[in-house]
Amino acid sequence: MYRIVEKTPLNPTVTKMVVEAPLIAKKALPGQFVILRAGADSERIPLTVADYDREKGTVTVIFQVVGGGTMELNALKEGESLHDFVGPLGRASELDGLKKVCVVGGGVGCAIALPVAKALHEKGAEVHSVVGFRNQDLVILEDEFRACSDKFVLMSDDGSCGRKGLVTAALEELIQAGENYDEVIAIGPLVMMKFVVAVTKKYNVKTVVSMNPIMIDGTGMCGGCRLTVGGKTRFACVDGPEFDGFEVDFDEAIHRGAMYKDFEAHAREEACNLLNQEVR
Amino acid sequence: MANMSLTKCPMPSQDPEVRSHNFDEVALGYTAEMAVEEAKRCLNCPKKPCHSGCPVGIDIPAFIGKVAEEDFAGAYEVLSQSTTLAAVCGRVCPQESQCEGKCVRGVKGEPVAIGRLERFVADWHREHAHEEPVKAAPNVHKVAVVGSGPSGLTCAGDLAKLGYAVTVFEALHTPGGVLVYGIPEFRLPKELVRKEIATLEAMGVEFQTNMVIGKVLTVDELMEDMGYECVYLASGAGLPSFMGIPGETLNGVYSANEYLTRVNLMKAYRPDSHTPIAKSKSVAVVGGGNVAMDAARCAKRLGAENVYIVYRRSMDELPARKEEVEHAEEEGIIFRLLTNPVEVLGDETGHVKGMKCIRMELGEPDASGRRRPVPVPDSEFVLDVDTMIMSIGTSPNPLIRSTTPGLETNKHGCIVTNGEDGLTSRTGVYAGGDAVTGAATVILAMGAGKQAAAAIHKYIQEK
Numbered sequence: 001m002y003r004i005v006e007k008t009p010l011n012p013t014v015t016k017m018v019v020e021a022p023l024i025a026k027k028a029l030p031g032q033f034v035i036l037r038a039g040a041d042s043e044r045i046p047l048t049v050a051d052y053d054r055e056k057g058t059v060t061v062i063f064q065v066v067g068g069g070t071m072e073l074n075a076l077k078e079g080e081s082l083h084d085f086v087g088p089l090g091r092a093s094e095l096d097g098l099k100k101v102c103v104v105g106g107g108v109g110c111a112i113a114l115p116v117a118k119a120l121h122e123k124g125a126e127v128h129s130v131v132g133f134r135n136q137d138l139v140i141l142e143d144e145f146r147a148c149s150d151k152f153v154l155m156s157d158d159g160s161c162g163r164k165g166l167v168t169a170a171l172e173e174l175i176q177a178g179e180n181y182d183e184v185i186a187i188g189p190l191v192m193m194k195f196v197v198a199v200t201k202k203y204n205v206k207t208v209v210s211m212n213p214i215m216i217d218g219t220g221m222c223g224g225c226r227l228t229v230g231g232k233t234r235f236a237c238v239d240g241p242e243f244d245g246f247e248v249d250f251d252e253a254i255h256r257g258a259m260y261k262d263f264e265a266h267a268r269e270e271a272c273n274l275l276n277q278e279v280r
Numbered sequence: 281m282a283n284m285s286l287t288k289c290p291m292p293s294q295d296p297e298v299r300s301h302n303f304d305e306v307a308l309g310y311t312a313e314m315a316v317e318e319a320k321r322c323l324n325c326p327k328k329p330c331h332s333g334c335p336v337g338i339d340i341p342a343f344i345g346k347v348a349e350e351d352f353a354g355a356y357e358v359l360s361q362s363t364t365l366a367a368v369c370g371r372v373c374p375q376e377s378q379c380e381g382k383c384v385r386g387v388k389g390e391p392v393a394i395g396r397l398e399r400f401v402a403d404w405h406r407e408h409a410h411e412e413p414v415k416a417a418p419n420v421h422k423v424a425v426v427g428s429g430p431s432g433l434t435c436a437g438d439l440a441k442l443g444y445a446v447t448v449f450e451a452l453h454t455p456g457g458v459l460v461y462g463i464p465e466f467r468l469p470k471e472l473v474r475k476e477i478a479t480l481e482a483m484g485v486e487f488q489t490n491m492v493i494g495k496v497l498t499v500d501e502l503m504e505d506m507g508y509e510c511v512y513l514a515s516g517a518g519l520p521s522f523m524g525i526p527g528e529t530l531n532g533v534y535s536a537n538e539y540l541t542r543v544n545l546m547k548a549y550r551p552d553s554h555t556p557i558a559k560s561k562s563v564a565v566v567g568g569g570n571v572a573m574d575a576a577r578c579a580k581r582l583g584a585e586n587v588y589i590v591y592r593r594s595m596d597e598l599p600a601r602k603e604e605v606e607h608a609e610e611e612g613i614i615f616r617l618l619t620n621p622v623e624v625l626g627d628e629t630g631h632v633k634g635m636k637c638i639r640m641e642l643g644e645p646d647a648s649g650r651r652r653p654v655p656v657p658d659s660e661f662v663l664d665v666d667t668m669i670m671s672i673g674t675s676p677n678p679l680i681r682s683t684t685p686g687l688e689t690n691k692h693g694c695i696v697t698n699g700e701d702g703l704t705s706r707t708g709v710y711a712g713g714d715a716v717t718g719a720a721t722v723i724l725a726m727g728a729g730k731q732a733a734a735a736i737h738k739y740i741q742e743k
Binding site: 041085089267 | 451452453489490491492495496497518519520522524528529530531532534535537538541542546547553554555556629630677678679
């Protein structure tokens with residue numbers, strides 16, 4: 001069992017959870033992920049490691065409540081325990097040698113982008129961050145991003161905070177203004193990463209994306225998370241989750257992500273009813 | 281008085297029409313009367329050829345003799361000298377190519393039903409005996425077992441009997457390996473696996489789940505930092521192969537591992553499961569092994585109307601156990617033999633809507649002696665399916681070999697051992713089961729676990 005030592009809401013739908021897992025805390029690196037199960041009958045859910053404290057033996061995950069599984073997870077309180085917590089899985093981000101990087105984060109993807117930006121900052125790279133949210137209420141980790149970024153741009157779909165528009169617009173402006181990035185690292189919804197790549201391809205700026213396909217085991221034994229990268233089948237859980245954005249077949253990944261849409265809608269409804277009953 | 285019947289005493293089983301809609305065990309097992317009757321078919325040969333066919337070396341005539349005398353507790357005692365997983369092996373061993381394949385009674389008529397008797401004795405013991413498993417006097421030596429499949433469990437059990445402090449590291453959240461995620465409930469009830477594991481725990485074996493060796497801890501850390509004198513690598517062959525044909529990433533295409541993991545480990549067949557699985561009308565399972573049969577029979581039970589086994593050779597070359605093929609046929613699985621998929625077809629939403637296949641014919645025998653399937657020109661046709669399950673084999677996961685310096689592996693990714701006792705190219709590191717052989721059988725994995733336990737004991741004693 002893995003005790004929840006801290007649980008903090010970051011916005012109405014995004015929660016930060018700090019979990020006691022000393023062995024994982026000792027090994028985790030930016031870019032890696034864990035698989036967890038909230039209870040004894042829960043589904044296995046992959047979540048990226050948002051932070052870790054090797055001394056305290058804790059690992060932080062940040063998740064958005066989007067369906068049955070994350071609702072169940074969010075129903076757990078501080079001091080309670082997760083049934084299973086496995087990791088660190090996947091390959092760590094390759095950050096060595098990068099001098100100037102633009103980190104692009106979208107929505108809850110910012111939780112994954114932050115440790116990457118932080119690590120780059122600590123390695124002495126020049127870090128520009130472009131982060132986007134639907135509206136002001138959903139903004140997370142703004143201060144943390146500002147603290148590790150040489151340049152910080154906040155975007156919102158409706159203009160309720162920062163600038164109105166999508167992250168791609170801000171990124172393109174920066175590139176056009178002559179910022180010569182060694183690499184762009186984009187982490188967020190598949191559609192966002194797809195359009196970031198559409199921009200960077202025009203200017204031939206190397207782009208790394210962190211893929212988030214459906215996973216079961218997360219150790220390479222099932223291929224549920226497979227993607228086509230550079231025309232080849234790759235397993236995101238062992239070969240990734242980060243890949244060269246120019247090579248990824250995003251349309252296919254978007255189709256595969258929607259595989260269990262109906263089941264998930266049903267599970268969400270069920271979890272809602274169940275949790276509401278408990279509240280009453 | 282020997283029973284000279286030429287045929288095995290039949291074992292009751294669920295009616296195919298009923299069982300193809302549930303996940304309950306198909307074969308129901310012998311009653312005590314049936315077991316005694318069948319046991320009397322054993323001639324108690326002095327040379328006991330059956331014994332040589334058992335990879336874990338069970339004294340078969342001895343335990344069957346006890347059954348014939350209605351001393352079931354005594355029979356269990358004989359079994360447990362050689363195996364810790366009798367209830368499992370009696371059910372899933374391919375006895376026709378092991379013990380029963382060597383039985384003298386099989387020369388004229390059917391061999392003695394050794395597997396069914398082993399199963400009966402193990403089940404009888406579970407229901408009737410309540411004594412605690414014996415915990416050996418502990419010695420001071422620590423051994424780590426990586427993987428809790430049949431090979432790891434056997435090795436752990438044998439070492440625990442000798443007093444070793446054994447820790448089994450398992451990557452998934454439930455121990456048992458293929459016994460829990462691969463082989464379905466209707467062939468091997470998971471309650472049995474849980475009980476076998478509980479017995480090992482009572483014998484002092486510690487299980488640590490959620491431990492991906494190669495990620496959270498390396499083999500070197502186990503030995504250098506954590507004080508394990510030996511490591512037994514039994515991580516299996518869990519990496520699925522795909523065909524590399526167009527359309528394989530469409531929604532509705534599964535590896536058998538994924539399909540079976542969702543169904544068996546995550547219980548996706550239960551209406552209240554939190555893990556989803558495809559709702560299919562027509563399913564094609566590509567491959568002809570036991571895993572393909574399991575996947576096809578699961579798909580049928582999940583409500584698919586048409587389930588096809590698509591195999592590129594003919595009935596005679598099917599690698600699956602004969603009994604499993606018969607069960608599948610009885611349950612209405614349709615065999616599309618001498619057929620090979622060339623492309624998966626998708627609809628506008630990116631979901632499987634069909635499978636383009638080509639007919640095959642058997643050509644000259646290849647190096648392995650099997651007749652090679654050759655495509656028949658211009659014989660392409662489309663099979664209407666909405667789900668496709670690839671069951672064309674698995675290979676060892678690269679995690680351990682890529683994080684263990686000096687561990688020799690072959691071109692297939694299998695760990696190289698000295699063959700005799702499972703010693704790898706690293707001192708103190710042993711390996712066995714599918715991690716060494718590539719995908720094989722439960723009993724071979726158990727045999728390797730047994731050999732390695734003996735070798736580890738010898739190595740530590742002589743150190």
